[in-house]
Amino acid sequence: MVKIRATELQYQEVFEQKLVAANSNLKRDRIRVSIKQTGNSLQLRATLPLKPGDCQRSGKEKKQYDLSLGIPANLEGLKTAIEESYELGKLIARQTFEWNEKYLGVKSRDKKEIKTIGELLDNFEENYYKTRQKTITSQNTFANYTSVIKRSFPTKTLAIKNNFEQIINTSQGNKKNELIAVTSVLIKTFQLDFTLDVKRDGVTPAFREIPDDEKITHSFELFEKFAFNRKNTNICEETDTWQMWRWVYGMLATFGLRPRELFVQPDINWWISPQNIDNTWKVNKDTKTGYREVIPFVPEWVELFDLKNPQPLKILDKKVAKIASVHSINWMRRDISRWFRKVGIEFQPYDLRHACAIRSHLQGIPIKAAADNLGHTVDEHTKTYQRWFGIENRxxxxxxxxxxxxxxxxxxxxxxxxxxxxxxxxxxxxxxxxxxxx
CATH class of the missing domain: 1.20.5 (Single alpha-helices involved in coiled-coils or other helix-helix interfaces)
Structure with missing residues (x-):
């Protein structure tokens, strides 16, 4: 939710800048119309002949009006508002303006047909990307939203306030909070005429024992033990695949990466380049927090875990070449958890990232430097190591x-x-x- 809020604020800032520029251009072109934002809508402001039934005590035959044409306050809506402003400006300049249904805002035309949740889903992607760029990160976020909606809401149910609230209130904790967040996105995307009257649940994170360095290095050896024991089974999976997953484990442990940061267009050439004397990993720009070059939190693990071994890197390159969509990346990410369970690792992949956040604090690395290395905000980084610090680390x-x-x-x-x-x-x-x- 913090990320969603930050994205919304950034988008609103860009929108406001473009709105100011649009009004400046209208003024420059001597178009006697301006655009203003009212709530979630854009209106055209202009001095026009009196509306039918309206009058002025002063006896003047013109008055300033704000015209509501049902234009949403987003970047696509702004394009429409600019076009309408120039069209209205021409009518004013030629003195041919007339009040019609369009400018009167006839009520019957503004009524929106109530649709089912399934019908909204049919147009969800098109409307969602009207206000967002289509990147791997935004596609992953959209896929998660769609998955939650399909799992939680019957598609034939009408998309009205009461129906959403009834379903949300049948859940508790993180599940309820997730439904509130996703439903809010749906409401905003389609500009539904209601807001949710539901409260988020306060959730205390479950206790997690973050592995120490000794447990991390010991768990690395479980992959090879699993491969050795598997020789006597009938498993038909690729013989050497375990090497790639062991490499993935080592990279997560050494750099504190998010799992998908290993699979989104990995720069293998840089990783094995002789010029890479600091053993940094380059995270692709299309990931969650954009491009960054990551320094190993435990430099000696690069050699200990044999992270520049060409064999697992060849397997990774083949796997990544088959990735056709964000769904493929999600499958790769889920496979990491599956392999952790398969070889007998007692913690989760993300615990290795938390371990790096905690380790950086114990190492005395400045918070800003550690946060930048992990692709965190300073606030998020501080929350992470405070939440999982534990008695042993204290x-x-x-x-x-x-x-x-x-x-x-x-x-x-x-x-x-x-x-x-x-x-x-x-x-x-x-x-x-x-x-x-x-």
């Missing part, structure tokens, strides 16, 4: 601080002793000089 953090303080005290005492010894030697030198001169 003990370690306290122990490290106490050890550092103890070391500082030892060093202070050593410095004091050296200063005292230096003063003693100076006095000794002065005494010897005095004896010599006398």
């Amino acid at each position: 003990k370690k953090a306290f122990g490290d601080v106490i050890s550092q303080k103890a070391l500082i005290e030892v060093q202070k005492n050593e410095i004091l002793a050296l200063r005292m010894e230096s003063e003693r030697l100076k006095l000794e030198v002065e005494r010897l000089k005095f004896q010599k001169n006398s």
Whole structure:
């Protein structure tokens, strides 16, 4: 929801800039019409002949009106509003303007036919991308929205306030909150004439024990053990596929990547390039938070996990070549969890990312640097390591601080002793000089 809100704010800022530019252009072209936003709609403002039945106490025959033509307040709607402004401007300039159904805003024309949820879904994609760019990230988000709607709402149900609320209120916790978020997107996309009167549930995250470095390195070995034991089974899966999934595990552990950041157009050439002396991984621009170059949180794991071995990289390259859509990437992402369970790993793929967030704090890496490396906001990064820090990590953090303080005290005492010894030697030198001169 934080990401959705941030995207909406960014979109609104772009929209407002284009609205200001549109009005500047109208003024420059001497079009006596301006565009204004009222709520979720755009209106045309112009001084026009009096509307039928209207009058002016001053006796003037013209008045300023805001015309509602049912134009939505989005980028596509703004294009329409600009076209309508020029058309209205011509009528005003030629003095041929007449009040008709279009400009009077006849009520019967504004009534919207109530559609079923299924009918909305048929046009959901087209309307959704009127206000968004079509990228791998937005396609993944849209696919998730569609999946939730199809799973949760009967397609033949009318898309009205009461029906949505009844279904949402049958769920609790994260499920309910997810339905509220997705339904809100649907309402906004189709500009349905209602808002939801439902409250989000307060949810306490379930306890998760984030693996320490020892458990992470031990779990890496489970892939090879699984492959060895599988030789005596009748599994017909590709013999060497486990090597790629072990490589994926090692990359997640070392860099704290999101799983899909390994599958969206991976820059394998850079990864194995001799010029890549810092062993950085380049995340593609079409992923969740855009392009970034990631530094390993544990540089020695690159060698320990043999992450530049060409064999798993060849398998990865073949797999990625078959990816035709965002759905294929989602299947790859789900396969990671399946392989974790298959080889006997006791934690989730995303726990490796959380482990990197916590480790960066224990390493003393500045929060901004660690957050940028993970593709987090500073706020999200702080929440992550605070939420999953755990008693063992607290003990370690306290122990490290106490050890550092103890070391500082030892060093202070050593410095004091050296200063005292230096003063003693100076006095000794002065005494010897005095004896010599006398």
